[in-house]
Amino acid sequence: MKKSLMLVMALILTFTLAACGQANKTNTSAGNDAGANSSANGEKEKTTELSGSILAVGSSALQPLVDQASKSFMDKNPKVSIQVQGGGSGTGLTQVSGGQADIGNSDVFAEEKLEAGPAGELVDHQVAVVAMAAVVNPDVNIDNLTKDQLVQIFTGKITNWKDAGGPDQVIQIVNRPSSSGTRATFEKYALGTKTDDLAGAIQEDSSGNVKKLVKETPGAIGYLALSYLDDSVTTLKYEGVEATEENVANGTYPVWAYEHMYTKGEPNGLVKAFLDYMVSEEVQNGDVVELGYIPASKMQVKRDVDGNITK
Amino acid sequence: MAQSREKRKLKQHIIEEWTGKVFTSLCIVLLVVTIFSLVYFVATKGFSSFIKDGISLGEIFGGIKWKPEGEPPLFGALPFIIGSFSTSILAAVIAAPLSISAALFMVEIMPKLGRKYLQPAIELLAGIPSVVYGFVGLSVIVPFYRDIFPGQGLGIAAGASVLSIMILPTMTSIATDALAALPPGLKEGSYALGATRWQTLARTVIPTTLPALMTGVVLGMARAFGEALAVQMVIGNAPHIPKSLFESASTLTSAITLSMGNTVMGSVQNNVLWTLALILMLMTFIFVFIVRFLERRANR
Numbered sequence: 001m002k003k004s005l006m007l008v009m010a011l012i013l014t015f016t017l018a019a020c021g022q023a024n025k026t027n028t029s030a031g032n033d034a035g036a037n038s039s040a041n042g043e044k045e046k047t048t049e050l051s052g053s054i055l056a057v058g059s060s061a062l063q064p065l066v067d068q069a070s071k072s073f074m075d076k077n078p079k080v081s082i083q084v085q086g087g088g089s090g091t092g093l094t095q096v097s098g099g100q101a102d103i104g105n106s107d108v109f110a111e112e113k114l115e116a117g118p119a120g121e122l123v124d125h126q127v128a129v130v131a132m133a134a135v136v137n138p139d140v141n142i143d144n145l146t147k148d149q150l151v152q153i154f155t156g157k158i159t160n161w162k163d164a165g166g167p168d169q170v171i172q173i174v175n176r177p178s179s180s181g182t183r184a185t186f187e188k189y190a191l192g193t194k195t196d197d198l199a200g201a202i203q204e205d206s207s208g209n210v211k212k213l214v215k216e217t218p219g220a221i222g223y224l225a226l227s228y229l230d231d232s233v234t235t236l237k238y239e240g241v242e243a244t245e246e247n248v249a250n251g252t253y254p255v256w257a258y259e260h261m262y263t264k265g266e267p268n269g270l271v272k273a274f275l276d277y278m279v280s281e282e283v284q285n286g287d288v289v290e291l292g293y294i295p296a297s298k299m300q301v302k303r304d305v306d307g308n309i310t311k
Numbered sequence: 312m313a314q315s316r317e318k319r320k321l322k323q324h325i326i327e328e329w330t331g332k333v334f335t336s337l338c339i340v341l342l343v344v345t346i347f348s349l350v351y352f353v354a355t356k357g358f359s360s361f362i363k364d365g366i367s368l369g370e371i372f373g374g375i376k377w378k379p380e381g382e383p384p385l386f387g388a389l390p391f392i393i394g395s396f397s398t399s400i401l402a403a404v405i406a407a408p409l410s411i412s413a414a415l416f417m418v419e420i421m422p423k424l425g426r427k428y429l430q431p432a433i434e435l436l437a438g439i440p441s442v443v444y445g446f447v448g449l450s451v452i453v454p455f456y457r458d459i460f461p462g463q464g465l466g467i468a469a470g471a472s473v474l475s476i477m478i479l480p481t482m483t484s485i486a487t488d489a490l491a492a493l494p495p496g497l498k499e500g501s502y503a504l505g506a507t508r509w510q511t512l513a514r515t516v517i518p519t520t521l522p523a524l525m526t527g528v529v530l531g532m533a534r535a536f537g538e539a540l541a542v543q544m545v546i547g548n549a550p551h552i553p554k555s556l557f558e559s560a561s562t563l564t565s566a567i568t569l570s571m572g573n574t575v576m577g578s579v580q581n582n583v584l585w586t587l588a589l590i591l592m593l594m595t596f597i598f599v600f601i602v603r604f605l606e607r608r609a610n611r
Contacts, residue, residue: 087572093575094577178378178379180573181573197550200558
């Protein structure tokens, strides 16, 4: 009796704490609004020092970059506080659209997740490019797959590597969840089609686990962002094109996506200053390259939400 | 002089009494409000997939196809429900004999050693974060199963193995308490009749404490049912009913954690995830009711 009472108490306490966490969040976002206002005022008074706070929420793929850039930005502007939270692209878009966050980080275009109305209110800031490559277990002796072969593998039409020029070994798919931005990018630009989750296929939530499983599981195939690639897995060419920064920048390697930082309406004051800093040479050639992203400024091609490419 | 001091003391005690009362009642009100608003929140969110998006109950509880991004989207949650039940029941089946035997050893066979060293050691397991269990599972248990059994190692078996270790401390400490609370007269009577220790344990101790032991098992199962992170790391997460214990499968919790952050609030997929959360919460309530029922039987 006592035990279960204790358990229930502990449960309730957890919920209360969770609720407190929620309350805190709204508090900080209220603080943000105040911060944005005060910085707008600051501009009027023509003071150069920035102050206030920014909340950036969303994509975990983009989080390390924003986090690192925000630290150096705060070093330069000691009165500014920037909070960077993960939670996924969907969370980022929801929160920036709902006004809880100042910046929503996303791996995908807002139009792909939100309805046209709220998506139209958001302003896109493309800060970096992430390219992805298919990877296989090193024991699978192949180094190239065509688009057709990839589609057949990920839709379950080819189930053995011997049908794709490899050894006699059953193919094990290591996928990302169907809602993930990385998977959406891979399906859109590498496969050109949506795929179902096949029976027996593995889905992992993080790139680290995908890499670990591809490395260890015989016959495994998965896909990773370039920053995760190393010698423990075999990186495949796509249609004979190697996944390198140059090939992505000049448009010959198609499997890449922008990393977006969305604001609701045109940003002003502090948020604008921070977004300008994100696309400045200092960050683009520093943090962006260092963390394995491709600078948006280096791209020789542009792509819109429908996938149309312009030089 | 002495009288006024006493009066002051009395007044002080009255103030203390009232501050205590107000503070504790405030805490209770806060807790009650929190839990009710939480239930309300999950319930409204969870029901909106039926009401607003027009998905039928039959589709969610009976459908075996989960294609939230498909055309048309399908939201059959049966694979998750089956996955959750089979993982937590299997975990309880593995952990229950272990924990009850461990409790018997600590209370009846070697009380000194057990109470002093073994119980704290087992309770230490409860403090290990679940991500650590998940990572150990992924690094040790999954490769082990992959080498021995056909399949990739990930699946219900790996999930249940990880969970069984996680729920050991809950089950063991409840079983230990139950055994320790047994009136010594019962055992002494049994010994006095000439029963051996084995006979005493098997025919007197275990039957009398069975309801309490089962309480521990059910609480452990409830914990296993709700555990998300460790399971998600080792179960594979394919939204299908697996054909073997070593094939990629999903649970309610893993389906929620995998997609919640990636979906937009208010979208159909997000609402269905809330429905899954609602199912989880209702299951937890059922577990609590079972525990209550068992305890009432134990107290009789």
